Amino acid sequence: MAQEIERKYLVKSDLFKSQAVGSVRIIQGYLSSVPERTVRVRVKGDKGFLTIKGIGNESGASRYEWESEISVAEAQDLLKICEPGVIDKTRYLVEFENHTFEVDEFYQQNQGLVVAEVELTDEAQKVHKPSWLGKEVTGDRRYYNSMLMKQPFTSW
Template structure:
């Protein structure tokens, strides 16, 4: 069977850095927020298959293995119906993630700040997507220690080993 190159057109390279958040000051700066419920059909370290329900839309996402520094990985995402997402969430591995995502514009970038609930309550992580691994950006005062590449902060791992169980 020939390889389908059209599949590659939907793929993207994700360059992302993650940080802990030190206060809730970001909430006053947010221009948008929405609830997210997500689960994993596959949370293997080589690839993850995620189902996400965001408001009235669903998404199916496949992410590849991160580079050694945790900054870069392949990502493929397809929008699906809310109904399909709700059904697929029932097939996911244990450990559904519930969070509110806040979008905060700071400088020339947008930070996505996730406030987790349920088994991950108390954890707040900010992510910023970049165009290159060396791209500079302004850091807001509420941005704490960088956790890019620390696997325990990946959503797929938070579903298996939630924040409430950390020592």
């Protein structure tokens, strides 16, 4: 079983943009957004993906994840039958001290929200934080994309 371990942080400045080694626009929806299992459909640049995630552990840092690439046409068809609400964001990749931070800048109903995630090999792994990284929100369900679809940031 594939296990995803990551920490999530708020981003307090846009300094990360000058450090980014790449970026891609992402549009995603959810076929299922129940906490026990989310089924996500994503168009990421010129690729499509179907992802299943299990419920997180107590800390919220680890959970089961399975992902498979599908065609963009298939992803676009599946987006039409997703639950209401779409996540629209740009993902920036920022390398910092042996880690790659994925920084998501959200649009539309989540405008103004910028979060960064970093994948780890284990939960105890030390993360050196760049100056633009803010408060850790790992495990705070409000920041899960599946929740931002239902309760967008601008409605908080």
